[in-house]
Amino acid sequence: MIVTGGNRGIGRAIVERFLAGGHKVASLDMGGEPPEGALGFACNVTDGAQVDAAFAAAEEANGPVEVLVANAGITKDTLILRMGDAEWDAVINVNLTGAFRCAKRATKSMIRGRWGRIVFTGSVVGLYGSPGQVNYSASKAALVGVARSLTREVGSRGVTANVVAPGFIETDMTAVLSEEVIARYLASIPANRLGQPSEVAAAVAFLASEEAGFISGAVIPVDGGLGMGH
Ligand code: NDP
Numbered sequence: 001m002i003v004t005g006g007n008r009g010i011g012r013a014i015v016e017r018f019l020a021g022g023h024k025v026a027s028l029d030m031g032g033e034p035p036e037g038a039l040g041f042a043c044n045v046t047d048g049a050q051v052d053a054a055f056a057a058a059e060e061a062n063g064p065v066e067v068l069v070a071n072a073g074i075t076k077d078t079l080i081l082r083m084g085d086a087e088w089d090a091v092i093n094v095n096l097t098g099a100f101r102c103a104k105r106a107t108k109s110m111i112r113g114r115w116g117r118i119v120f121t122g123s124v125v126g127l128y129g130s131p132g133q134v135n136y137s138a139s140k141a142a143l144v145g146v147a148r149s150l151t152r153e154v155g156s157r158g159v160t161a162n163v164v165a166p167g168f169i170e171t172d173m174t175a176v177l178s179e180e181v182i183a184r185y186l187a188s189i190p191a192n193r194l195g196q197p198s199e200v201a202a203a204v205a206f207l208a209s210e211e212a213g214f215i216s217g218a219v220i221p222v223d224g225g226l227g228m229g230h
Pocket of ligand 1: 007174
């Protein structure tokens, strides 16, 4: 299986979870090292040639990709009046186009093998919205369309495509938020706490399992109730 952005944060927890389950895991990331036991391949998901090369190397080592977790993501937050094309393009390129490239590459062998699991890391803000995140929430909402269209294209071949939608999870991405912003969010999270990367990994592991074969095109929240109804 392949996890993008698997060397840090939520992706790393996903890699660890799959390693613990005895799977052969490759992390495609730009920097850092994957957890011990996983293979690491340098890959910027905005570069199609790097994606192809990393998939080829991962497949040579581990065999055809049966599970893809398209998790690599970035934020470039600012209010729309200050948001330039650069902030928009950067976030769409990594979060949406990068996920598309990886899904396209993975789907080939999944169709051939008549079995596959694709999980996109979306976000609660994809459907809930968030001020200062027009680019980010658009990229995450679009992943729902990707997963649902993919489901209609390849659902009959034993391939599922789902979105896991984390709320506020304690990682480097949220470590940059001020205490004031976190306090404001906590007030709207029924669980009254931030989530842990391992809690997202548990949902991903389920979606990637044999038992989840009849779940596709779904958006599974892991957000302590923050986005209920969205
Ligand atoms: P982190 O910033 O901790 O980790 C992101 C990982 O993605 C890093 O390993 C990073 O690599 C990698 N990455 C970034 N850009 C690229 C790229 N172009 N090509 C390959 N790898 C890349 O983030 P999180 O773990 O918090 O987030 C993981 C996913 O979860 C993201 O998609 C994020 O949007 C989503 N999410 C996170 C939430 C949270 O509260 N933390 C909430 C909802 C969704 P490098 O180390 O080199 O930068």
